[in-house]
Amino acid sequence: MIVKLFFGIVGLAIAPFLGGLISGLDRRITARMQSRFGPPVLQPFYDVLKLLGKTPSAVNAWLILCSYFALMSSAFAVFLFFYQADLLLIFFVMTVGAVFQVMGALSVNSPFSQTGAQRELLQMLAYEPLLIIVFIGIALKTGSFSIESVYAQESPLLYSMPLLFIALGVALTIKLRKSPFDISASHHGHQEIVRGVLTEYTGPQLAMLEIAHWLDVVLILGLCSLFWATSWVGMLILIVITYFVEMLIDNITARLTWKWMLERVLLPSMVLCILNLLWLYALK
């Protein structure tokens, strides 16, 4: 119990730095893929420090409250992950943060913010069922929703749930707002819906959401690592490969519409999930 608490607190302390570094490496490698030199690896930290120093200029109290809640729930979800808690609990805590971020964006009149918020809701509609089904798959295999039981497995989960891992990869791409699912915040084309869901968050609030995003990245990569929970090296290799593929997809695809996301991505991924669930059920 004490050991788990220790893991949780240490994990939560390291996660923001890890997330920032991943984000910095991501920007650097993305730049190299586009034959540019790219920013320093520490660039995301400079950005967040700068944003923290800007004069606060939120247009209403909701934006401030929502950014705090989004950060807190992301942090709590990461803590629960390292605490090896229940997967469903982690899922619900993570969702609360995402919902608060959308609520903040909906609390202002800006059309860009409103559009971004609606699109973010659609993205949630796409990735949440996938995550839930992945968790159900883990529970079918291990007999429990607890992360502890995943670590108790003797062979990697990837062998018995490869299709669910692909679905988790899709959910990861949507959650990370990477192209082609970059529809709520238009990360690469800043001008298109002027950062959509993030339009009205400024200065310190934007910094908090950025940190929350780093924590989400760590959490989802952590969930990916559960698929090779038998060895540290395997876990690391799996995460590195997964993230590299994410970056590759980010760079070779254009942004697509939410309809395309729901019809061509969510439905096939659901089919993959259900096939994998049936297979797990048959093996039992």
Add this chain to the structure above:
Amino acid sequence: MKFDLKKWIRTGSLKSPWVLHFDCGSCNGCDIETLACLTPVHDVERFGIINVGNPKHADVLLVSGTVNHRNKVVLKNLYDQMAHPKAVIALGACGLNGGIFHDAYNVVGGVDKVIPVDVYVPGCPPKPEAIIDAVVVALGKLKGMLENEDAPGAGEKQADAERDKAANA
């Protein structure tokens, strides 16, 4: 070693200037040169510069073209929506004083007729190198502003406020 958050924030502010580019009735010559800075040849992202579309996220306002009676309100609005600390760069002959359009009936003049300008970049159009240099100079000014912020009787912040007041009048 003392943990000094203010110093860290200052470092961050100087290493991540997000630029808002506003075409204030330019012929697009300056705008093309500005966008050339983002290409792999010049790649301003290596200095942490990002071309953002949202004044609320921006640190540096890059204005090209003459100001006319129609868009002076828009320009003022964009400037007001940017959070402190911020800097303004006027681009090209038209941004400086109206250029060849200076005596047209609908033209107010250079950018500094409406908002306070920190750096002027001459040229028709200026080279991308000159534009990147302007952002660096603006960062130098910003640095002075940030360092003087907590010095006793510091003028810069106050001067900034006064500048704003004058611009509002």
